[in-house]
Amino acid sequence: MILMTSSEIRNSFLKYFEDRGHTIISSSPVVPYDDPTLLFTNAGMNQFKDVFLGSGTRSYKRAADTQKCIRVSGKHNDLEEVGRDTYHHTFFEMLGNWSFGDYYKKDAITWAWELLTKVWGLPKDRLWATVYKDDQEAEQLWKSVTDIDPRHVLRFGDKDNFWEMGETGPCGPCSEIHFDRTPAGNATAEMVNAGIPEVMEIWNLVFIQYNRDESGKLTPLPSKHVDTGMGFERICAVTQNKSSNYDTDVFLPIIKKIGEITKQSYSGEMKTLIGDRQSEIDTSMRVIADHVRTLTFAIGDGALPGNEGRGYVLRRILRRAARFGRNLGMHEPFIFQLVPTLVETMSYIFPEIKSNQGHIQKVIKGEEESFNVTLDKGLYYFESIVGYILYNNLKTTTFVGKDTDYSIHDGQLAIAIKEPEKTLRFSKFYNIKEELLRLDFRPIISGVDTFRLKDTFGLPEDLIVLIAKEYGAEVDLLGFEKLMEEQKERSRDNRTSSININIPKMQLSATGKYTPPEKTIFLGYNETKIKSVVVAQNARWFALRETPFYGESGGQVGDTGFITSDGVKYNVIDTKREHDIYLHITQNDLPDLINKIITAEIDLKRRHAIQRNHSATHLLHNALRRILGTHVHQAGSLVAPDYLRFDFAHSAKLTEQELADIEALVNKKIQENIPRTPGLNNIPFEEAKKLGALMFFGDKYGDFVNVVQFGDFSTEFCGGTHVTSTGDIEYFKIRSEGSVASGVRRIEAVTGNGAVELFKLQDKNFIERLENAYKQIDELTALNAELTHIEGHHTEIIHNSLGGFSQRLEELKRVPAFPAHASLDLAIHFDQLSRHSVVLEEIILQLADAKKSLEKELAKSRLNSLSGSMDELIASAVSVENIKLVAAKVTVASLDELKNLGDSIRAKMGSGVGLLASVIDGKVQLVCVVSDDLVAAKKIEAGKVVGTIAKLVGGGGGGRPHMATAGGKDVSKLDEALAQIPSVVESFLRK
């Protein structure tokens, strides 16, 4: 065997196929933007799916590449197993060579054999080939075109050697090459495809020759394809003669770096001893080394950790890595520090991780930090659970018969003992962990609690078990699993019931009644109304041979409009793309229109609005790059008729100034009325690159591309529709700026008429707030008048400042004449409105301040003026069995004031019971106060007194012993009820 580094192996593979007429193409992003059915790119063929399906073409017939792939679940990969063996990964590279209707089985087998044995010098006697049981052709080829030991060619059935893309679609037999890694090289036929790590599949040659339809029937394809995939990490291990992929130079630099950071060393031995510390360390290092690769490439290609879809998968991977990091003693973020090592070793072939390195590290670090927060919270709840169990134990064993209460904080359990006649005091403190161990009390964490810890607080179950062990507690894992199963059940049930709401997927099989065209011809760049023929349809959608309707893509929403057939009109409410076929979604059910000539016309006004927003998006993108820096790149975009949304990588909140500069620059470009460069549709990719077009992140570029260029300001690849000249945009205004994820900002903006609408809306809000301010002044005036009335003299300061407020508000009312249509004149209006808003905001704040202080002063005054009558009330109190009773009806504005009065009575009357009543909003409100001595000595409780009275007026009430509130609806009974007080109090004394 020839010893090669991993880079040499990669280069040698590509070179070998390049010499045989293959075009070397670059890996597609690991995050497939144009295939929502796929979480991550999981095979080399993903980017050629359209070719195999017959809906796309390429300029070359032979290609080779190394494809970044991520697999986290499915039949071949279980996340929980990664890192525990030598050869499963969540991220891996797939080396592949392709033939699109060109060479077939013979060349594929010959070249595979030649590369492995002649170029790389793998020992022939250690290679095994498998073929599909019915594929005599492949079997014969192996035996004739190669010098493989004929006994090493084995037949397998559907499970191992028949490849399918999905339930339906292109498929065919495949032929795998396995490598025998047993020490003596004496593997037997039984060991092939038996899941034994020593005999490992290294290369799969797929021969695509059939299409499977819904009924399961196979139809031969017009052209046959070859799709091969060789696991890069595995072949590295084989050629470098290592028994583990992790021992190759693909992983060693990362593992070495992990060792440096964690100060642990990797033994490299594969042991499965449970509880063996070194094997735990080794496993942890493998997990982290694997996961950091996935994270780096996924984030580098634009994915972000989140709580759904692929974001959630990433989060789980990161957390798994962080969790294993804890096994290595790491409690602070460190995974992000491994990214530079990856950049060093891999950016030569995948430059995107270098250009996005800062972003990748920031995202990983942020996510590590947030995981720590989650863990801390989870631990806190774990502590409450064990603390509560301990409390109940102590309560029954130590404080039998006593009334107790508890609280848990910082790992401490505090138990309060309520003794008669004494206030409650926390009198015993226990360190939960120590106390449990001291008592040798082993609490059981119930399945429900465990489930809750994981489900709601995100504590991984193995960690729960680990922590429980520290507390000497046990976890009811059976109960937990049961609840987990129930939750999965729920999710599944739900899924099946809601799955069919989606738009029907285009069936591309040839069995249907109608044969769909290869692709729809889009004429919408120039035409808005055409005649065409319906080539496929369903009740709610149809496809045309050619169409003016733009299908949703690249962020731009689909067109709407209508078609007419035989004078009948059908509304099109959306247009989507299924591969390259445009599906027009209709509002109502359609009759059979197949092969009919119809007229298709788009909603032109709406399309124009969309075009303005789309072109504005390009101007915005370039303005951002010029003002914030070239690190800004698109992370998503939506172009709708009423607004545009643009997400981009940038780490800080944009300042007011930056936003103003961006707006000004875009508007300057609009004013310059730059024409869109003509003739850039469908030009060769290479030519477009020469124009310096910005690559839109994650987009797939064919050989012929569309470029949208506005002078020297903006040049981008873009298939969308655009204005012919920037002046058509009329005016650009940013509506909002905010964050969508760490390191990603979002700008929403409007153009043209949208800007006018935005202005009208803002203006309306402004007017409303202005009117509100006037109301505030009115209220202030009223409050001031009342205060003046009570105090008997003017409160000059407030009186004068009220005039000032009105005057300042008057000034804000003056506005210049509003332009009849959207234009740059709008800038003046937006500008003035924003300045006025600032001033108005200030005034409103001052008004609120003034109101607050005035209300306070007024409340004080009211109380003062009432306290005179309070004295009278107290003086007129009646006595029942030597208890002073004060009862009265008063006039107040709110329950709060009534409480205030009650409090002042309580303070003034000394020993006694007070009851105040008031009618507020047509309902009776009551407050009862009882002095402390009576509460203690006579057991008179305000809550009970007031409750009894409230019943008389058709209500209820309660509160604390010394003060309580109540209410009722029956105002007419109030006087009668008040008269009952002596007898009510008396009745309580009797008890």
Add this chain to the structure above:
RNA sequence: GGGGAAUUAGCUCAGUUGGCUAGAGCGAUUGCAUGGCAUGCAAUAGGUCAGGGGUUCGACUCCCCUAUUCUCCA
């Protein structure tokens, strides 16, 4: 897509069965103490209890809806 939770002062969080004038710690402001700082003491300010409906005599508390965030499952 479905479930579980959270949202209370600038920050971190309490608030037990519906009625407590909604609290604590840190921070802020002011005053005092020390040569200065670290700090200590005292006082003060700060809340539309996420928003909106409903039930109730009365809702931070119960119910419904919405928003945002966390989390699990798919």
